[in-house]
Amino acid sequence: MSQDIRVKICGITRSEDARLALRAGAHALGLVFYPASPRAVDIEQAKAVARTVGPFATLVGLFVNAAPATIDAVLNEVPLQLLQFHGDETADECVRYGRPYIKALRMRPELDVMAAMAEHPHASGFLLDAYRKGVPGGTGETFDWERVPRNPERPVILAGGLTPDNVRQAISATRPYGVDVSGGVEASPGLKDAGKVNQFMFNALNGDQGEL
Numbered sequence: 337m338s339q340d341i342r343v344k345i346c347g348i349t350r351s352e353d354a355r356l357a358l359r360a361g362a363h364a365l366g367l368v369f370y371p372a373s374p375r376a377v378d379i380e381q382a383k384a385v386a387r388t389v390g391p392f393a394t395l396v397g398l399f400v401n402a403a404p405a406t407i408d409a410v411l412n413e414v415p416l417q418l419l420q421f422h423g424d425e426t427a428d429e430c431v432r433y434g435r436p437y438i439k440a441l442r443m444r445p446e447l448d449v450m451a452a453m454a455e456h457p458h459a460s461g462f463l464l465d466a467y468r469k470g471v472p473g474g475t476g477e478t479f480d481w482e483r484v485p486r487n488p489e490r491p492v493i494l495a496g497g498l499t500p501d502n503v504r505q506a507i508s509a510t511r512p513y514g515v516d517v518s519g520g521v522e523a524s525p526g527l528k529d530a531g532k533v534n535q536f537m538f539n540a541l542n543g544d545q546g547e548l
């Protein structure tokens with residue numbers, strides 16, 4: 337059983353989607369501060385989502401090689417509990433904000449996952465995502481789950497192409513700390529689908545992983 341699995345729903349752009357995800361049991365919600373994404377939010381949208389979320393769920397701010405001034409501007413206005421660095425940020429660049437952070441690792445074939453983790457000694461965890469050249473995230477694609485480290489020293493969050501249909505198998509195969517989904521629970525880019533969110537959450541939290 338994996339009832340202690342944590343779930344982050346990423347790419348939240350609207351308060352109603354935040355409410356939906358929290359009602360369904362999500363532990364964390366992701367706000368994408370990457371202008372090229374169809375899920376990008378500006379500071380006003382982010383503040384509206386933050387008001388919905390309140391202090392008892394983790395609000396995550398996602399950045400891709402953003403300038404420090406951009407991140408500082410967001411942090412001055414939006415109460416983010418956790419930062420997610422989804423680009424090529426070094427450890428020094430990630431720690432400068434004095435906030436807990438997770439580092440996304442895009443699973444390109446030649447990546448040494450353990451070495452990449454060692455480069456971020458202060459990361460609270462690592463989000464493993466599919467690699468597609470030129471696309472920093474939200475690809476909707478899976479990667480080879482055999483590459484997910486077993487018994488890692490720090491939490492691993494599985495991402496990339498997860499859906500209500502494959503999340504149980506994904507958890508069973510990789511035994512992660514948590515899972516992260518974006519496109520797999522959308523009605524269209526940036527807008528969540530209530531049925532998919534509810535089904536994803538149910539399958540992630542209640543599936544009998546032992547039977548798979």
Ligand SMILES: O=C(O)c1ccccc1NCC(=O)[C@H](O)[C@H](O)COP(=O)(O)O
Pocket residue numbers: 346347366368370373374375398400422465472473474475476477495496497498516517518519520
């Ligand atoms: O979601 C995006 O548009 C995005 C753009 C640029 C960098 C990261 C992005 N998303 C990051 C996430 O945490 C996604 O949840 C993760 O990549 C998985 O996405 P999906 O395969 O669509 O579930």
